[in-house]
Amino acid sequence: MSVPLESLHALALGDAFGDRWFQxxxxxxxxxxxxxxxxxxxWHWTDDTAMAVVLFRHxxxxxxxxxxxxxxxFAAEYTAYPGRKYGPSMHQVLRAIQDGADWRSVTSSMFEGQGSWGNGAAMRVAPLGAWFARDLAEAAEQARRSALVTHFHPEAVAGAVAVAVATALAVRCRGGAAPAPADFLTEVAGHLPESDVRSGLLVAARLPEGTSVRHASVVLGSGRQISAPDTVPFALWSxxxxxxxxPEAIWRTLEGWGDMDTTCAITAGVVAGRTGLGQVPEEWWAAREELPHGL
Incomplete structure (x- = not known):
C-alpha cells in the first residue's frame, strides 16, 4: 500500500473512531x-473521509x-451521499456547484464575502501531504489549491497547508528519529503566512513537554468552533x-473532545505518514466502515 493510501486509511479510521463517541x-x-x-x-466515517477519498482519487x-x-x-460526491454530516455552509456550497455555479463565486461569497474559515479543508488533506512529501513547497501549494475550492477564508487555507506540510514532514522522517514536537510544529508554522493557525502552532510548540491533553485543548481549542484556528493547532500538537x-495518538486526541471526528482524522492521517498502519488493532479495522472499492 502506498504511503498516501495509508494516510487515507488512517484518516478514515480516526474519523470513524472519533465520530462514534458523539453517540x-x-x-x-x-x-x-x-x-x-x-x-x-x-464505525461509520463522515464527510471528512468522503472528501478525502475524492481528493485522493483526484x-x-x-x-x-x-x-x-x-x-x-466534491459536488458529485455530496449529491450522491448528502448524509455524511457535512457542515451547514458546505450544503450550500456544494449544492450551488452541482447546480452549475462557479466555485470561485460561491466560496468567495460565503459569510458576507469572507468565505468559510471552517476546518473542512484541513480535515481531508493529509493524504495530499503524503503524496507531495518530496517537495514541501509543492505540498503547501497543492494544499492551498485544494482548500480554495470550498474554503475562501485565509485561515481555512492556512489550516489545510499546515496539515499537508505536517504529513509531508512525517513521511520524510520515516525510518529515522522522530523530531522533537516543538521542532516539528515550528517547522510546520514556518511554511504558513501570518495567521491565527500559525500563531496557534507556535503556541503549541511552546507548551511544556508534560502538558496534559486537557490543558492543550483548552489553550489551543479542539474544534468546538469548527474553525481551522480552533482545530488544526491542537490536532497537530497531538x-x-x-x-x-x-493508536495512542488517536486515543489521546479523543481526550480533547471537541470536534472529535475531525481532530482524530487529522491526527491519524498525519501520524500514519510516519508509522504506517501496522500498529492498529485488527478489531479496529473490523469495526470501521470500509472505504470504497479499490482503496
Missing part, C-alpha cells in the same frame, strides 16, 4: 475513555490539484506528541 453521554464517554473501551461497531487521476475538476467531484504511536 454516548458525556459521563459514559468519560468512563469508557478512562478504561480505553472502544465503542461498539460499526490526485490519482490528475497527479495534481485541478480546481475545476476537484470542485465538480500528532507531534505521539508521532510514533498511531
Amino acid at each position: 454516548v453521554s458525556a459521563d459514559e464517554a468519560a468512563a469508557e475513555l478512562t478504561s480505553r473501551r472502544v465503542r461498539p461497531a460499526p 490526485l490519482t487521476e490528475y497527479g495534481e490539484v485541478e480546481p475545476d475538476a476537484l470542485a465538480a467531484a 500528532a507531534a506528541r505521539w508521532l510514533d504511536l498511531l
